Amino acid sequence: MPGIILTVLLLVLPAAESNAGNTVVVRAGSLLDIVNERLLSDQMITIRSGRVQTVGPWSAVAVPSGATVHDWSAWTVLPGLMDMHTHLADSAQSANVLAPLETTAAESVLQGVAHAEKTLRAGFTTVRDVGVWRAFNDVALRDAIDAGIVPGPRMLVAGAYITVPGGAGDITGQAFDVTVPADLRFGVVRSPAEVRERVRTLIQRGATFIKTLATGAVLTTGTHVGAQELSEEELRVAVEEAARYGVYVTAHAHGAEGIKAAVRAGVRSIEHGSLLDDEGIELMRERGTWLVADIYNAEYIDRAGTLEGWPAETLAKNDATAAIQRENFRKAHQAGVRMAYGTDSGVYPHGDNALQFAWMVRFGMTPLEAIRAATLSAAEMLGRDEQLGSIAPGKWADLIAVAGNPLEDITALETVVGVMKGGLIHLDPSLN
Known part of the structure; x- marks a missing residue:
């Protein structure tokens, strides 16, 4: 079976995480900053080529021209x-x-x-x-x-x-x-x-x-x-x-x-x-x-x-x-x-x-x-904390969205409504 998979790999386009270089923006109603141990409100996460570029208040800067925007403002956003x-x-x-x-x-x-x-x-x-x-x-x-x-x-x-x-x-x-x-x-x-x-x-x-x-x-x-x-x-x-x-x-x-x-x-x-x-x-x-x-x-x-x-x-x-x-x-x-x-x-x-x-x-x-x-x-x-584990510039854009505040009720993580991996949406909360 591994040989079959490897043969198929030669025929496919580059890996999905390349994300084609387009700018993606996620608006997070709340954002868990795992490094500084704080919950931030109304944040903008900008993503390009599958990686986080910037994180900051939604009102601080304009949405980049031509960006694809995902409105997760009703949800709490955490690292994948x-x-x-x-x-x-x-x-x-x-x-x-x-x-x-x-x-x-x-x-x-x-x-x-x-x-x-x-x-x-x-x-x-x-x-x-x-x-x-x-x-x-x-x-x-x-x-x-x-x-x-x-x-x-x-x-x-x-x-x-x-x-x-x-x-x-x-x-x-x-x-x-x-x-x-x-x-x-x-x-x-x-x-x-x-x-x-x-x-x-x-x-x-x-x-x-x-x-x-x-x-x-x-x-x-x-x-x-x-x-x-x-x-x-x-x-x-x-x-x-x-x-x-x-x-x-x-x-x-x-x-x-x-x-x-x-x-x-x-x-x-x-x-x-x-x-x-x-x-x-x-x-x-x-x-x-x-x-x-x-x-x-x-x-x-x-x-x-x-x-x-x-x-x-x-x-x-x-x-x-x-x-x-x-x-x-x-x-x-x-x-x-x-x-x-x-x-x-x-x-x-x-x-x-x-x-x-x-x-x-x-x-x-x-x-x-x-x-x-x-x-x-x-x-x-x-040994991959420079690439994974938090939502920060340079890291892979792995994000999830949940309802409520998991710092108050950890069971909120049992029902995930949004999933992004490497800048690509795999579960869209707007469809849930």
């Missing part, structure tokens, strides 16, 4: 939201643990097309897609979005999971004599040398970061959430090899020892962090390691899993980690651990990404802190 833990280019989670074996690469990437559009229309203009079962489906989807073939958020992609045999990122639950296709086990490694080779190959084939599975998982049957799977040496090799290419590594890690091993190895972020202990919190704070904790996700797993008959093992592991993950999120926030917004979308329905904001506020963040986690903090974690 960013989800740092998604799974767009895959089938949705279900009771069938072997569903990846029943979907072709073509089918799963086409499902990803629908997932990407739902995510964009929910106001998430940039995502970090943290792994796919079929290797490089995420690369193909990213390239199609960048080329303007299909609508979707800006994607950073991992290509495949780096995992041990039978580990959190492997296919499990099938009969022992069933042969799993190679693209579903592309990142399975058995030694530091194999880690190095897999990391190098993933980057060469289009991955923009590396995803390691340091511990067991809630959703992978046969794995133990608290058990460390990749060794600290293997994690360190992944970090060292990725660094040769200017690429960072993130680690799926629930168990306390796996978390600490990953942090010592130098990963950029810890995903989930459910059983994080006080030593781990202090280590993350000292090293500047980011925490991306999907604290809404357990609510959905419990509700949908019970209704749909998900494996009893999955539901038991979810029950064992949900409350402690949320309490550790609170403790880590209070301790000053850096945090970015990530939801694990794909476990729950794509497009519902904003439901987690209320949970982050419930467990210790202010609404502004939660929004910052999904905007400027996420951009900082990616």
Whole structure:
């Protein structure tokens, strides 16, 4: 499938974000200045070639001659939201643990097309897609979005999971004599040398970061959430090899020892962090390691899993980690651990990404802190804060519009009425 997408790319016009160089103006009734932590009224945002040119009071200057004007004066305007833990280019989670074996690469990437559009229309203009079962489906989807073939958020992609045999990122639950296709086990490694080779190959084939599975998982049957799977040496090799290419590594890690091993190895972020202990919190704070904790996700797993008959093992592991993950999120926030917004979308329905904001506020963040986690903090974690994360001159014109004031009611972000990505409108509030 990636080869087909790349062939198509040769036939299309330049990427959609070029915006043809025309001047676009957005009139914002209220504008959230995430850098200076203030809400400004009646602002003019001028945009050219997909990037913000100026931001200032509507009454201060005239609208540029010939500009296309979008009147968002009835709405609150924020930077485009960013989800740092998604799974767009895959089938949705279900009771069938072997569903990846029943979907072709073509089918799963086409499902990803629908997932990407739902995510964009929910106001998430940039995502970090943290792994796919079929290797490089995420690369193909990213390239199609960048080329303007299909609508979707800006994607950073991992290509495949780096995992041990039978580990959190492997296919499990099938009969022992069933042969799993190679693209579903592309990142399975058995030694530091194999880690190095897999990391190098993933980057060469289009991955923009590396995803390691340091511990067991809630959703992978046969794995133990608290058990460390990749060794600290293997994690360190992944970090060292990725660094040769200017690429960072993130680690799926629930168990306390796996978390600490990953942090010592130098990963950029810890995903989930459910059983994080006080030593781990202090280590993350000292090293500047980011925490991306999907604290809404357990609510959905419990509700949908019970209704749909998900494996009893999955539901038991979810029950064992949900409350402690949320309490550790609170403790880590209070301790000053850096945090970015990530939801694990794909476990729950794509497009519902904003439901987690209320949970982050419930467990210790202010609404502004939660929004910052999904905007400027996420951009900082990616090392792209000069391009993304706030509405400022020189940055990509990624904007969303909502009703009301999300600083007073964070659930306002659950109903997005306007979306602009790179200066192009994908959801027009005048049509809602």
